[in-house]
Amino acid sequence: SADRAMHSAKRKGKNRFELYNQLEHGSDAVDLALENDLHKAMERGEFSLHYQPLLHLRTNQIIGVEALIRWNHPKRGFISPATFIPLAEETGLIVAISQWVMEAACHQLKELQRYYPKMKMNINLSTSCFLQHELIDNLERVISCTNIDPRYLEIELTESTLMPNAAFAIERLVQIKKRQIKIAIDDFGTGFSSLSYLHRFPIDTLKIDKSFIRHLSSYRGEAAIVKAIIDMGRSLNVTVVAEGVETEKQYKFLKDYGCDCVQGYYISKPLPFDELLPFLHEWKAE
Numbered sequence: 457s458a459d460r461a462m463h464s465a466k467r468k469g470k471n472r473f474e475l476y477n478q479l480e481h482g483s484d485a486v487d488l489a490l491e492n493d494l495h496k497a498m499e500r501g502e503f504s505l506h507y508q509p510l511l512h513l514r515t516n517q518i519i520g521v522e523a524l525i526r527w528n529h530p531k532r533g534f535i536s537p538a539t540f541i542p543l544a545e546e547t548g549l550i551v552a553i554s555q556w557v558m559e560a561a562c563h564q565l566k567e568l569q570r571y572y573p574k575m576k577m578n579i580n581l582s583t584s585c586f587l588q589h590e591l592i593d594n595l596e597r598v599i600s601c602t603n604i605d606p607r608y609l610e611i612e613l614t615e616s617t618l619m620p621n622a623a624f625a626i627e628r629l630v631q632i633k634k635r636q637i638k639i640a641i642d643d644f645g646t647g648f649s650s651l652s653y654l655h656r657f658p659i660d661t662l663k664i665d666k667s668f669i670r671h672l673s674s675y676r677g678e679a680a681i682v683k684a685i686i687d688m689g690r691s692l693n694v695t696v697v698a699e700g701v702e703t704e705k706q707y708k709f710l711k712d713y714g715c716d717c718v719q720g721y722y723i724s725k726p727l728p729f730d731e732l733l734p735f736l737h738e739w740k741a742e
């Protein structure tokens with residue numbers, strides 16, 4: 457496949473540096489090889505879920521986890537979802553992958569709730585899955601098969617999923633909310649066009665994008681934005697979660713300013729399921 461990439465790059469008149477970049481991210485030939493592997497990944501059991509804890513600041517309790525997919529490729533090792541989710545979207549494989557994610561996450565939530573009955577589970581949903589006609593049926597089926605209480609399930613959607621057709625999105629969100637499932641807006645603040653629409657969406661949670669958290673201590677502008685989002689969340693009566701919290705400074709800022717929850721390496725990286733329970737037990741004991 458590297459040869460094919462080389463040829464296609466030559467055809468396109470790329471230099472060495474560009475070729476290297478292409479091989480790293482998204483050259484046509486590599487995408488093609490990956491796409492073939494992606495088709496087989498499910499039956500070969502190469503996907504797994506890691507779980508990143510969400511800390512509620514006021515009570516210092518872990519109140520939920522976010523499911524994040526991992527692909528352990530037989531030759532290339534772990535491939536980031538940032539690489540293969542867009543590919544899965546393009547090829548339509550995302551529908552089957554999401555179905556698997558939902559089932560696996562709900563099963564593991566059931567397991568978690570044997571020890572932590574109020575633990576929540578957050579699941580990311582890509583655009584095509586949100587738009588998919590069968591979405592509600594699929595959600596209902598997974599919930600009834602696993603027998604979980606839908607109130608502990610939260611779907612994460614980005615503004616870019618919701619905005620292109622806000623009227624349709626609102627209708628769909630209402631259907632989801634009727635099933636008592638919660639809704640979070642992910643990467644909030646990166647698609648600021650939606651501010652004027654925000655109050656029309658029946659949402660439960662805003663997740664502040666990690667790009668604003670990263671510079672929290674060095675740039676005053678970021679602090680102003682984060683404060684504004686927290687204030688807005690308060691006035692809209694939604695839960696505000698800061699993601700990508702890596703330092704004590706960031707943590708303290710968010711806690712002092714009354715952000716509801718934080719998520720990030722400062723608390724824990726995403727963990728495989730067998731490390732999650734020990735983490736939760738230890739957190740509770742401290």
Ligand code: C2E
Nearest residue numbers: 524525537538541557580581582700701702720721722726
């Ligand atoms: P996201 O939903 O915004 O997830 C947060 C990402 O930030 C995750 O990357 C997580 O590992 C990473 N992260 C967590 N804490 C920190 C931190 O303190 N600092 C930094 N720099 N990063 C942190 P990951 O797991 O590589 O996932 C990337 C994206 O792939 C996700 O972004 C989400 O959009 C997508 N994704 C992951 N799992 C799924 C899935 O099951 N379905 C769909 N549709 N998309 C998924």
Ligand code: CA
Nearest residue numbers: 522580612642
């Ligand atoms: Ca997310």
Ligand code: CA
Nearest residue numbers: 642643663699
């Ligand atoms: Ca996010």
Ligand code: CA
Nearest residue numbers: 614642643665
């Ligand atoms: Ca994202």
